[in-house]
Amino acid sequence: MIVTRPPMGWNSWNTFAANIDETLIKQIADKMVDEGYLDCGYEYLVIDDCWSEHQRDERGRLVPDHVKFPNGMKALADYVHSKGLKFGIYSCVGNYTCAGYPASFEYEFIDAEIFAEWGIDYLKLDYCYKPQSEEGAKLYRRMGLALANCGRDIVLSACSWGADETHRWIKSTGSHLWRSTGDIFDNFESVKTLYNIQKGIFEYNGQGCFNDMDMLIVGMSGKGHVGCENCCTTEEYRTHFSIWSFFGSPLMIGSDIRNQTPETKAILQNKEVIAVDQDAAYRQPYLLMSNPSGADVWVRHMENGDILFGFFNMGDHEVGFPISFTDLGLNRSTGVVLKLRDLWKGEELGTFEDIFVTGVPAHTSKLIRAKLIKK
Ligand code: GLA
Numbered sequence: 001m002i003v004t005r006p007p008m009g010w011n012s013w014n015t016f017a018a019n020i021d022e023t024l025i026k027q028i029a030d031k032m033v034d035e036g037y038l039d040c041g042y043e044y045l046v047i048d049d050c051w052s053e054h055q056r057d058e059r060g061r062l063v064p065d066h067v068k069f070p071n072g073m074k075a076l077a078d079y080v081h082s083k084g085l086k087f088g089i090y091s092c093v094g095n096y097t098c099a100g101y102p103a104s105f106e107y108e109f110i111d112a113e114i115f116a117e118w119g120i121d122y123l124k125l126d127y128c129y130k131p132q133s134e135e136g137a138k139l140y141r142r143m144g145l146a147l148a149n150c151g152r153d154i155v156l157s158a159c160s161w162g163a164d165e166t167h168r169w170i171k172s173t174g175s176h177l178w179r180s181t182g183d184i185f186d187n188f189e190s191v192k193t194l195y196n197i198q199k200g201i202f203e204y205n206g207q208g209c210f211n212d213m214d215m216l217i218v219g220m221s222g223k224g225h226v227g228c229e230n231c232c233t234t235e236e237y238r239t240h241f242s243i244w245s246f247f248g249s250p251l252m253i254g255s256d257i258r259n260q261t262p263e264t265k266a267i268l269q270n271k272e273v274i275a276v277d278q279d280a281a282y283r284q285p286y287l288l289m290s291n292p293s294g295a296d297v298w299v300r301h302m303e304n305g306d307i308l309f310g311f312f313n314m315g316d317h318e319v320g321f322p323i324s325f326t327d328l329g330l331n332r333s334t335g336v337v338l339k340l341r342d343l344w345k346g347e348e349l350g351t352f353e354d355i356f357v358t359g360v361p362a363h364t365s366k367l368i369r370a371k372l373i374k375k
Contacts, residue, residue: 001148001153001154001155001176002207002208003155003176003177003207003208003209003210004207004208004280005278005280005282006177006210006212006248006249006250006251006277006278006282007043007044007122007155007157007176007177007210007250007251007252008040008041008042008043008044008250008251008252008274008277008278009042009043009044009045009046009085009086009088009122009251009252009253010028010032010037010042010044010045010046010252010253010254010257011046011048011088011124011215011252011253011254012024012025012028012046012047012048013048013049013215013225013226013254014184014186014215014216014217014220014224014225014226014254014255015220015223015224015225015254015255015256016225016256017048017049017050017099017225018049018050018099020047020048020050020051020068021067021068021069022068022069022070022071022076025045025047025076025080026076026079027258028045028257028258029045029079029080029083029085030083031257031258032045032083032085032257033083033084033085035257035260035265036269037253037257037268037269038083038084038085040268040269040271040274041251041274041278042251042253042268043084043085043086044085044086044087044088044121044122044155044252045080045085045086045087045088046087046088046089046090046122046124046157046252047088047089047090048090048124049090049097049098049099049101049126050065050097050099050101051064051065051068051069051073051089051090051101052064052065052101052102053065053066054100054101054102055102056102056107060107060110061110061114062091062102062107062111062114072118073089073118073119073120074117074118074119077118077119077120078119081119086121086122087119087120087121087122088120088121088122088123088124088155088157089115089118089120089122089123089124090123090124090125090126091103091104091111091123091124091125091126092104092105092125092126092127092128092129092130093105093125093126093127093130093136093139093140093143093160094126094127094128094129094130094131094139095129095131096128096129097126097128097129098126098128098129103126103128103129104125104143105129105130105131105134105139108139108142108143108145108146109146109149111143111146112143112146112147112149112150112154113146113150115147115150115152115154116150116151116152116154119152120152120154121152121153121154121155122154122155122157123143123147123154123155123156123157124157124159125140125143125156125157125158125159125175126159126160127159127160127161127163135164136160136163136164136166136169137164137169137170137172137173140156140158140160140169140170140173140174140175141172141173141174143156143173143174144156144173144174144175145174147174148174155176155177156173156174156175156176156177157175157176157177157178157179157212157250158170158173158175158177158178158179159178159179159212160178160179161179161181161182161183162179162180162181162182162197162201166178166179166180167180167201167204170204170209171204171208171209175209176208176209176210177209177210177211177212177250178209178210178211178212179212179214180197180198180201180204180205180211180212180213181193181194181197181198181213181214182194182197182214183214183226184213184214184215184216184217184226184254185217185226185227185228186217186220186221186222186224186226186227186228186231186232187227187228187229187230187231187232188230188232188236188239188314188363189230190217191217191232191236191239191240191243191314192294192314194213194214195243195312195314198211198213198243198247198249199287202247202284202285203284205247205248205249205282205284206282206284207282210248210249210250211247211248211249212249212250212252213243213244213247213249213250215252215253215254216240216241216244216251216252216253216254216255216268217232217237217240217254217255218237218240218241218253218254218255218264218267218268219237219253219255219256219260219261219264219265219267219268220232220254220255221255221264223255223256224254224255224256226254233363234263234264234267235363235364236363237264237267238267238344238364238365239312239313239314239363239364239365241267241268241270241273242273242310242312242344242365242366242367243310243312243365244277245273245274245276245277245367246276246277246285246298246300246308246310246312246367247285248277248279248282249277251274251277253268270343270344272341272343272346272369273343273344273367276300276302276308276343276367276369279300279302279303280303281301281302281303283300283301283302283303284300285298285299285300285310286298286299286300288309288323288327288328289321289323289327291315291319291321293315293316293317293319294313294314294315294316295311295312295313295314295315295319295321295360296310296311296312296314297309297310297311297321297323298310298312299328302369305372306369306370306371306372307328307338307369307370307372308367308368308369308370309323309366309367309368309369309370310365310366310367311358311360311365311366311367311368312360312365313360313361313362313363313364313365314363315362316362316363317362318359318360318361318362319359319360320357320358320359320360321357321358321359321360322355322356322357323355323356323357323358324354324355325338325352325353325354325355325356326354330372332354335374335375336372336373336374336375337351337352337353337372337373337375338351338352338356338370338371338372338373339351339352339370339371339373340352340356340368340369340370341368341369341370341371342366342367342368343367343368343369344365344366344367349368351373353375
């Protein structure tokens with residue numbers, strides 16, 4: 001199975017942690033469809049940690065928590081599928097999940113079989129309680145093989161947080177996406193940290209195995225489980241979403257979509273920005289300019305021939321950027337001018353020759369898409 005676009009969906013962890021049950025998951029499934037998320041591409045509904053009983057059954061099989069999921073996972077998967085969505089679940093390569101539930105170490109083939117039986121489409125596989133003597137690469141490879149042989153297409157979402165130089169071996173495991181960073185928290189410092197880590201490993205991202213910058217915090221606003229001393233402003237959430245989309249990260253919503261503000265929805269459902277994330281080519285971005293205060297300009301060439309500019313100001317002061325088209329290889333001799341569109345404003349900015357100058361206020365971003373026009 002080959003995954004050609006960064007997966008998109010919703011994951012229970014950021015907001016609900018252990019407080020998950022069948023009613024909640026069904027409500028989320030309904031909202032993903034009724035509120036237009038599925039239409040935008042958010043198709044995976046993923047239950048994170050804390051879904052099982054603390055003991056396997058007598059045949060060594062994982063058992064869904066009887067109180068939280070009284071009808072079991074097959075029935076819930078059927079419901080999720082009936083909505084046109086795909087269904088995801090969670091385990092770990094170690095002996096226990098991060099929250100202390102039974103996990104897949106040396107049960108990989110049994111677990112893959114039951115996940116297939118339940119109709120699971122996506123497995124997030126975490127890295128907690130890994131026996132020290134075991135190599136992480138080997139354990140992800142073992143689950144990769146178990147899934148590839150289970151008779152069902154199941155996306156493998158590795159979650160080793162970039163540990164043990166994950167980027168060096170993850171593509172050998174059969175994982176389709178891999179957490180390239182530690183856990184996200186609901187504040188701008190955390191977004192900045194994950195961005196800085198990504199700057200060191202973005203070259204590894206690409207079709208088949210995407211760098212996963214972690215679940216989105218857009219719209220959490222203090223309501224979740226991932227901390228909030230200085231939760232992000234709407235503008236900062238927009239910057240976070242711009243960065244994830246620019247770098248082609250999977251987009252897994254972490255906030256409660258049952259009660260979203262119009263501002264949050266407008267960020268998560270901006271189709272032009274999502275199209276950036278989902279661009280069919282996923283060409284490697286390159287860094288065009290940087291300002292020492294923490295502001296960068298990146299460029300990505302899009303599948304249809306457009307050029308995309310990502311302006312990310314992580315610093316505390318406004319920065320002005322003069323973009324010389326010569327630096328893009330578009331010397332005057334090419335006879336090319338650029339017709340620019342601001343994707344967040346949804347506005348045409350006009351046609352520019354030789355240079356484009358723009359200011360980027362602190363903590364904000366701009367995504368500007370350019371069409372190449374022959375003069
Ligand atoms: C780890 C992962 C998180 C989440 C929790 C669940 O911290 O990185 O994304 O899955 O475990 O316990």
